[in-house]
Amino acid sequence: MKDGRRRFIQEETGIIMYGRLLSLASSSSLTKNNTADGQFLLLEESAGQVPEWIPCADKTNIANQEQGKKHNGYILISANGGLNQQRVAVCNAVAAASLLNATLVLPKFLYSSVWKDTSQFGEIYQEEYFLEYLKNDVDIVKELPSHLQAVDVEAIGSQITDMEIMKEATPSYYIDVILPILQRNGIVHFLGFGNRLGFDPLPPYLQRLRCKCNFHALKFVPKIKKLGSLLVQRIRKYESKLTEIDKQLFGKYMPTYEPAIRNRSLIRPVKYLALHMRFEVDMVAYSLCNFGGGQRERRELQMYREEHFPTLIARTQNISISSEELRISGKCPLTPEEAALMLSSLGYKSETYIYLAGSHIYGGLSRLQPFMQLFPNVVTKEDLLSPEELRPFKNFSSQLAALDFIACASSDVFAMTDSGSQLSSLVTGYRIYHGQGQAPTLRPNKKRFARILTDHAAIDWGEFQRRVRNMIEENQRVTPRGRGRSVYRLPRTPGCMCKGS
Template sequence: MAAAKNSLSLNSILLHWKPSFSGQSSSPRLVPPRHCLLPFLFIFSIFLAVLKFSFLISISETPSTCHSSSSLIFRSKAVLSPVKNTKTLAPALDVDNLPLDERAFWQQPDGGRFRSCLQFSLEYRKASSAIAAEKRRFLMVVVSGKLGQQKNEIVDAVVIARILGAALVLPILEANSLGKDDSADFGDIFDVEHFKETLKSDVRIVSSLPSSHLGYKAVAERIPFHATPLWIRSRFKPKLNKHGALLLKGIYLKLSRNLPLDLQRLRCKVAFQALRFAADIRETGSRLADRMRADGPYIALHLRLEKDVWIQTGCLPGLSSKHDALIAGMIRRRRPEAISSSLNMSHHQRRLSGLCPLNAGDVARLLKALGAPASAGVYWGGESPFGGSHALEPLADRFPHLTTMEALAHPGELEPLMNRSSALDAVDYTVFLASHVFMASHDGSMAQAMKGHRAFAGHRKSIEPNKRAMAAAAPLPEVEFADIMKLAHRNSVGQPEPRAGRQRKDVTACPVPECVCKGHGSTPAW
């Protein structure tokens, strides 16, 4: 019976690994006569082993991404003594001092001879002196969205200023309606003086538009996707020369992902070195990270379990039939164009294709399969999940040391940052970056920024869930599921990997080879 059950599971996996949406069901299984049961089982066990081996090989070759506040309070591991260590990144971990069965999970990826490299060409450096001294032309940019989107837009604002040879006025942070954020100045989130000093050889940064230019604001038209430096210059430079000032909005993901090498490296310089958080955010995040580290290495999770994410992806949260029905109704009422990717696919088809976010049960099962010890400290950040504390129960059951920013902080410690979701997101970002292992339940601007930053900082372990393999292997028993997950993720834990699919991936998410090179001297990230 067990063999027959396993054969059905593996057959289902093989049928659904590359999903066919024809709606046809598989043929019924044949049951052998009793008098030949033992020989059949022996032969079938060999056949089963071959099928499993073939399946493991196929999922091991699945390409990675670069290639193609909750009401629940968990037990805090806070240390009440003052924290003196405020390093942003986790110290080197000696896995030999860990229990034998935990070493493989905490082992960091081999970065080889890859190091961050931000050396600029002679041509770029020759042009820098005039651009860095620019006093006639000024670019103003309004950035919006949550922290990940803000960082992306600020990076591209600096690059556009460089392309135009203009000075950049500190970007304006628009109130974040999604996060119900109060409006914030650039200096409320980022270290202004560090930003200016780091980029002083690349672009002149000023705090405000000079009074002589206040009456000459020119608003630019819509920027198309994949805008090139040539398009930017031809479209905006005449206006900039005429008016002396240019105001841009809505630049998220508009600038081409594939720029000349110097501009790609400028992107990395802004993202990983210039955009340092304000001192109060850095200090708060570092204190929380030190508390997490007090009892050993820890895991950081960015969970996307909020209602809007389930609706946007067209997926069901899997909490209960009631919760799933609520989301399904909201999906039907939502305009079709508001649902991302493959509009004609059902929830089941989306899940098999790896398009759905992982829920808390999926995250817990994957971490367990990859060898994460139940005793590990686990820090999670993200919006309040749909379903409240119930949505997180599978994760809390498996990892009792699951905690949040709110549970980890001392009374009143977060008060100065409240009502500013970008500031709280920045604290999460700091704790994520300092973790020994990071994983996101769904792709997005925060997940991509963290993946790239951890790669630039020395290829720190970042698990990239192979959601197609997880969905296909879901029916298997835990032991076989674990074997498949370890093989499916052996090349998805933060190793150096070249940025491919160059029209789709941002260099700040996949910095190899433009910003992380083989055999070069290191350029430290903050």
């Protein structure tokens, strides 16, 4: 990172938790670099299995069209959360509207005191493309008809909040509970709609529809595509082979390269790794874990919980569980030190070029310093894009998050520290769906990794490497989506991806 661009990280005191292992990793990292061309390929999915799964969610839902359709009314949705939570809510709403034979009004995005972004659907995604792409699958309009625009949906009992609809609700719930309200009042407003449609049991046509929405219908607006393309161009530094993922993300705004750069001798690694390091203050505080910062850290995190997570405080005030128990059960987010150890144990050397998604690491520069000592070639969007280029995105966190989504999805290897985050989940699924088996993702098992790290005082580096590699490689196996698992993260499932001949 450039020193002038480090203001985004708070200056706080951090504690190095695994000094001995980091020292061993540093010694290993200084050996001859073999990663420029080959190491990224070692952890790809099994090439022999991948062709069996082919993207097919773009097909029209003929089964749904054949049903006798009676128009039951209009569905409004006000999606909460950030970019990725809202994306999931939109696709779930498309499926719910189809299920209920209703017309979906173009989704609205709620303002969040956490995300502080006023962006609406049309400022992030292409409205006309969205409407046109899904027109044969579900009715979608930009606004309510005039006779419904003045209706007080809450007063007539047609406003449904996340508190009133069960998490991952089944289709039968919508038919039994929501449909009567819709038929009676002609309108239903889902306020929030976070994760309120289950993955199983679900008819194949609905599974296909929300995959079609996520992987095909939602295209970023030109403003985001253009800057995302410029960002990827600057990460790669010179011309490289464009992938199917690039085509899906950029369309006509493909990364281009100046002749001076194209003819320059290659001084950087050919490939880059994108890392989503989930160690922001909100996640750290919510975990209830300690991270070696002593009383100051505990006071700071407790104050943050009291301000932002009062329900968590109330729920856990009579529960006694130690930070060590939380860590060994995989409940604690990986620290930057742990992320560095994971990558180093997989063979990535100090020359590895890393794009860091997100910027606000809890604990500041001192917490990130052990990672930077092992991997100094770290860049962020703030390093590669000028203040002038970023100015139109200032105060629009969801639009900035879209740039991280693009850089992570386009990377040669994507690594995460927490598989439960929405960005990591959606990027993983996008790379599986459009990546043609050539877009590997490194995903740790936090519980298993914590058990490996409990031996850090005695374990030798070779044994540590072996155990971490086994953990990661087991997650590289090509398997169908398990029951109840997210189709957005694991699209190898009937209706979303199809088995080829």
